[in-house]
Amino acid sequence: MKYVDEFRSGELARALASELAEAMPPGRELALMEVCGGHTHAIYKHGLDELLPPGLELVHGPGCPVCVIPVGRVDDAVALALEPNVIFTTFGDMMRVPGSKGSLLDARSRGADVRMVYSPLDALELARANSQREVIFFAIGFETTAPSTAVTLLQARAQGIGNFSVFCNHVTIGPPLKAILDAPELRLDGLIAPGHVSAVTGSRVYDFIAAEYGRPVVVAGFEPLDILQSVLMLVRQLAQGRAEVENQYTRVVREQGNPRALEAIEQTMELRDSFEWRGLGSIPRSGLRLREEFSEWDAERRYAVPGVSVPDHKVCQCGQVLRGLVKPWECKVFGNACTPESPIGTCMVSSEGACAAYYHYGRNRPKRLSR
Amino acid sequence: MCLGIPAQLVEIVDPKAKTAKAEIGGVRRIVSCALLEGEAQVGEWVLVHVGFALDRIDEEQAAETLQLFSDMGEAYERELAEIRKSAEGAA
Amino acid sequence: MSERRSKAAAGRRRKPRLLNERITLVHGAGGKATRNLVEALFLGELGNPLLAPLSDSALLEAGGAKLAFTTDAHVVQPLFFPGGDIGSLAVNGTVNDIAVSGARPLVLSAAFVLEEGLPISDLRRVVASMAEAAREAGVVVAAGDTKVVERGRGDGLTVTTAAIGLVDERVSLGAEKVRPGDKVIVSGTLGDHGMAVMIARGNLELEVEIASDSASIYPLAESLFTLGEDLRWLRDPTRGGLATTLNELTEASGLCVVLDEKALPVREQVAAACEILGLDPLYVANEGKLIAIVAADRAEQALATLRAHPLGAEAQIVGEVEPEPKGLVLLQTAFGGSRVVDMLAGDPLPRIC
Ligand code: SF4
Numbered sequence: 001m002k003y004v005d006e007f008r009s010g011e012l013a014r015a016l017a018s019e020l021a022e023a024m025p026p027g028r029e030l031a032l033m034e035v036c037g038g039h040t041h042a043i044y045k046h047g048l049d050e051l052l053p054p055g056l057e058l059v060h061g062p063g064c065p066v067c068v069i070p071v072g073r074v075d076d077a078v079a080l081a082l083e084p085n086v087i088f089t090t091f092g093d094m095m096r097v098p099g100s101k102g103s104l105l106d107a108r109s110r111g112a113d114v115r116m117v118y119s120p121l122d123a124l125e126l127a128r129a130n131s132q133r134e135v136i137f138f139a140i141g142f143e144t145t146a147p148s149t150a151v152t153l154l155q156a157r158a159q160g161i162g163n164f165s166v167f168c169n170h171v172t173i174g175p176p177l178k179a180i181l182d183a184p185e186l187r188l189d190g191l192i193a194p195g196h197v198s199a200v201t202g203s204r205v206y207d208f209i210a211a212e213y214g215r216p217v218v219v220a221g222f223e224p225l226d227i228l229q230s231v232l233m234l235v236r237q238l239a240q241g242r243a244e245v246e247n248q249y250t251r252v253v254r255e256q257g258n259p260r261a262l263e264a265i266e267q268t269m270e271l272r273d274s275f276e277w278r279g280l281g282s283i284p285r286s287g288l289r290l291r292e293e294f295s296e297w298d299a300e301r302r303y304a305v306p307g308v309s310v311p312d313h314k315v316c317q318c319g320q321v322l323r324g325l326v327k328p329w330e331c332k333v334f335g336n337a338c339t340p341e342s343p344i345g346t347c348m349v350s351s352e353g354a355c356a357a358y359y360h361y362g363r364n365r366p367k368r369l370s371r
Numbered sequence: 372m373c374l375g376i377p378a379q380l381v382e383i384v385d386p387k388a389k390t391a392k393a394e395i396g397g398v399r400r401i402v403s404c405a406l407l408e409g410e411a412q413v414g415e416w417v418l419v420h421v422g423f424a425l426d427r428i429d430e431e432q433a434a435e436t437l438q439l440f441s442d443m444g445e446a447y448e449r450e451l452a453e454i455r456k457s458a459e460g461a462a
Numbered sequence: 463m464s465e466r467r468s469k470a471a472a473g474r475r476r477k478p479r480l481l482n483e484r485i486t487l488v489h490g491a492g493g494k495a496t497r498n499l500v501e502a503l504f505l506g507e508l509g510n511p512l513l514a515p516l517s518d519s520a521l522l523e524a525g526g527a528k529l530a531f532t533t534d535a536h537v538v539q540p541l542f543f544p545g546g547d548i549g550s551l552a553v554n555g556t557v558n559d560i561a562v563s564g565a566r567p568l569v570l571s572a573a574f575v576l577e578e579g580l581p582i583s584d585l586r587r588v589v590a591s592m593a594e595a596a597r598e599a600g601v602v603v604a605a606g607d608t609k610v611v612e613r614g615r616g617d618g619l620t621v622t623t624a625a626i627g628l629v630d631e632r633v634s635l636g637a638e639k640v641r642p643g644d645k646v647i648v649s650g651t652l653g654d655h656g657m658a659v660m661i662a663r664g665n666l667e668l669e670v671e672i673a674s675d676s677a678s679i680y681p682l683a684e685s686l687f688t689l690g691e692d693l694r695w696l697r698d699p700t701r702g703g704l705a706t707t708l709n710e711l712t713e714a715s716g717l718c719v720v721l722d723e724k725a726l727p728v729r730e731q732v733a734a735a736c737e738i739l740g741l742d743p744l745y746v747a748n749e750g751k752l753i754a755i756v757a758a759d760r761a762e763q764a765l766a767t768l769r770a771h772p773l774g775a776e777a778q779i780v781g782e783v784e785p786e787p788k789g790l791v792l793l794q795t796a797f798g799g800s801r802v803v804d805m806l807a808g809d810p811l812p813r814i815c
Contacts, residue, residue, distance in 0.1 A: 006437055050799040229436075252375075258426050261425070264406065
């Protein structure tokens with residue numbers, strides 16, 4: 001596969017790893033956050049963490065759009081799915097995420113018509129094909145996914161499809177990063193920024209991190225060589241005492257992002273005053289909702305959603321895990337009460353969550369396998 | 372987050388609706404090109420996310436990144452070879 | 463390091479619990495939830511020495527003959543898919559459970575639950591394909607039953623089969639026979655069946671030619687029986703894929719399997735579809751493949767034997783059994799790292815992120 005296989009070469013990985021070991025500032029411990037769950041997944045899938053030099057640690061950040069949806073919003077989704085005559089459509093990853101009264105899969109076992117779609121356009125198509133039914137699309141995701149929902153809404157309006165609506169849970173990348181950086185006991189030296197979000201937003205949304213927090217940022221692609229190179233770029237910045245926003249993923253990300261995508265979001269959505277995040281609490285101006293002109297297609301306006309905020313579980317330490325203060329396996333319930341089949345906290349929810357990644361791929365590999 | 376797959380546009384399906392067929396590894400799917408600047412062209416490589424071409428992939432930039440990797444790889448090989456040589460010399 | 467390790471391992475090995483109030487689709491996915499359901503509920507109520515090993519077939523003696531006995535229920539949407547249909551799948555799936563128990567399949571039974579409104583022509587197609595699959599597998603359908611349920615209550619058509627096989631005296635297979643150093647062989651490409659069916663459902667709107675690998679693997683299994691004692695363990699990696707099946711082995715044997723990612727045979731289209739959907743071919747179902755654990759010094763011979771058969775042309779040695787770390791399946795990645803390959807937890811649902 002072009003643009004995939006070349007970026008997975010094991011030989012080049014060894015070269016990069018040795019370069020990286022040389023670049024490490026002697027005697028320093030560095031903690032870098034990979035913001036994005038896609039990076040977390042790739043790091044574990046390819047066993048990339050084993051190629052990192054001693055003294056360098058990767059902390060998994062809040063960038064998994066599935067994990068960050070709070071319990072209350074899942075409950076709302078379940079309530080919508082159980083409305084009469086509704087076909088509730090969702091990406092596969094959201095199916096298993098637990099609310100306080102079970103997941104969408106559980107709702108399905110109670111009779112709800114929940115269907116998996118690959119694209120919001122598939123949900124719109126379903127509405128067109130089932131004009132007697134009401135189709136709701138469970139929109140989640142950062143700026144990467146929001147434009148797709150936006151275009152779908154614009155098409156729904158242009159084509160006058162009235163039996164379609166969107167339950168909007170889109171979020172933005174800047175505010176949660178700020179929330180993490182503002183935490184009192186922060187121990188992060190630099191950030192690996194999500195490449196696909198940045199394809200839409202452009203790399204400039206991270207400028208404040210370099211400018212105000214003095215932390216270097218590198219926008220990274222998703223293949224393992226991309227990630228390794230980004231780590232190298234960050235380490236070099238740190239060794240040289242720089243804090244800049246650099247772009248490793250130049251084949252996709254431009255400084256100004258994708259203006260058409262940003263415009264589509266702007267046309268259809270606006271910032272909420274505040275949005276609740278699993279593990280991080282309420283963060284001002286971090287979530288998107290549909291604009292007034294699109295109220296006809298807004299599930300939150302068309303149906304009575306409970307809208308009750310449900311606090312995260314008491315024992316859950318996800319907040320600290322997300323800030324890099326606690327390792328997943330240090331959480332009391334990790335692996336016993338909290339497992340991927342019955343997760344307690346957000347980090348165990350999708351395969352991209354930090355705790356689930358530890359659980360599945362295990363950082364507990366025997367040393368003998370490392371080279 | 373946000374699985375994005377590089378795919379090549381192999382057919383323009385409906386220029387008005389801005390849809391095209393994208394292919395990767397023998398798998399095809401109709402994607403929306405509504406987020407691309409200008410007209411989509413057959414042969415272009417794009418990044419596909421949830422059924423949308425999110426943006427074009429810049430072939431030149433990709434080649435540059437790869438070149439950087441292989442330069443590093445060569446330097447590493449040279450170094451390894453030197454280490455081996457000096458080890459042999461010592462023995 | 464030992465703390466996190468033992469904690470993760472303890473988590474993996476804890477007692478089966480059934481927390482759900484209702485059955486969800488995950489209980490049928492063949493991963494941990496299925497295991498929990500079977501162990502907590504079925505074994506609890508029905509447990510007996512024949513059922514307890516939860517292997518593909520029960521091995522029993524009757525009138526001096528050593529028999530393998532198994533049953534299998536088949537639900538698949540759509541009923542017809544590239545490379546097969548519910549009829550051939552039912553025959554092959556059941557026959558394969560017998561074959562990997564080290565036995566030759568003899569007879570089958572088939573019970574049909576038909577939904578009101580099912581076109582007779584569809585039923586005829588399914589049954590004809592069953593007949594052909596049975597002929598190819600060298601078995602007869604010796605008993606059957608038919609029931610009809612009201613429209614909307616039957617998924618078109620479901621088939622439940624059972625089979626009896628005669629245990630081959632040359633081999634005795636089991637997780638306890640596996641030794642460190644043994645090699646892991648798969649008979650061909652991974653994930654073809656699961657991906658073919660997922661795509662044939664049509665809701666993903668993917669166009670690709672991937673055919674199910676549904677086939678009787680008895681000839682392959684039989685060709686390995688000549689290895690005698692050196693053939694340790696056989697399985698067909700159906701639901702939950704290679705990963706789940708090998709986890710069952712490491713759990714039962716207390717050993718470790720180390721896979722080599724570079725050696726895993728996966729068709730380009732299946733690999734690409736997996737990339738698109740965020741799935742891992744290690745977890746996608748197969749219906750015509752076997753995994754064999756073979757003594758190291760016979761592995762090349764076994765590989766050659768498999769490759770001599772058209773069904774095994776793409777066979778590969780994909781890994782090795784090691785003593786430590788106990789109970790885990792590990793993968794050496796092509797990238798130069800390694801990772802734990804866990805059992806499937808839930809259905810392999812396509813991801814967007
Ligand atoms: S183990 Fe579970 S509860 Fe603990 S931090 Fe991780 S996700 Fe949260």
